[in-house]
Amino acid sequence: MRYWLVKSDPESYGWPEFLKEGKTDWTGVRNFQARNNLQAMMYGDEVLFYHSQQGRDIVGIATVTKPAFPDPTAKSGNWVAVELTPLQSFKNLVNLEVMKQTPELKNISLIRQSRLSVMPVTGEEFAKIMELSGLQD
């Protein structure tokens, strides 16, 4: 199983709406690197859900319930979407600033490549984030 992180501006789509809907198609990605990451996701992979712009926190974990399929919102081009389902809400939100101050997370893509919206997370990074969230996994 692999670990990932997706970003969303809570103003357009936040964790509470995601919980309410019960699942969502992660569409609209129009960046090749992010697209490649979506394509590499497999059923059951765990995905950290990060609120960009407002909060700047990882707020919970989702899981991939449908691997990559053609993005229905794309008018042209080879873009894909996945279906995500909420798995767990974090007890303690994990803030960007805290991650920056955590030595184990200094190489995390979230910090190194701030504009990428879908990115891989290592097992070690995932474990550390779980620890910071107050959930033991």
Place this chain on the structure above:
DNA sequence: GCCAACGTTGGC
């Protein structure tokens, strides 16, 4: 609101 990072576009 500003600005840095960076991806994309278009002129040459």
Place this chain on the structure above:
DNA sequence: GCCAACGTTGGC
């Protein structure tokens, strides 16, 4: 094919 201009994202 290079690179300047421009647009977008996201941290601050």
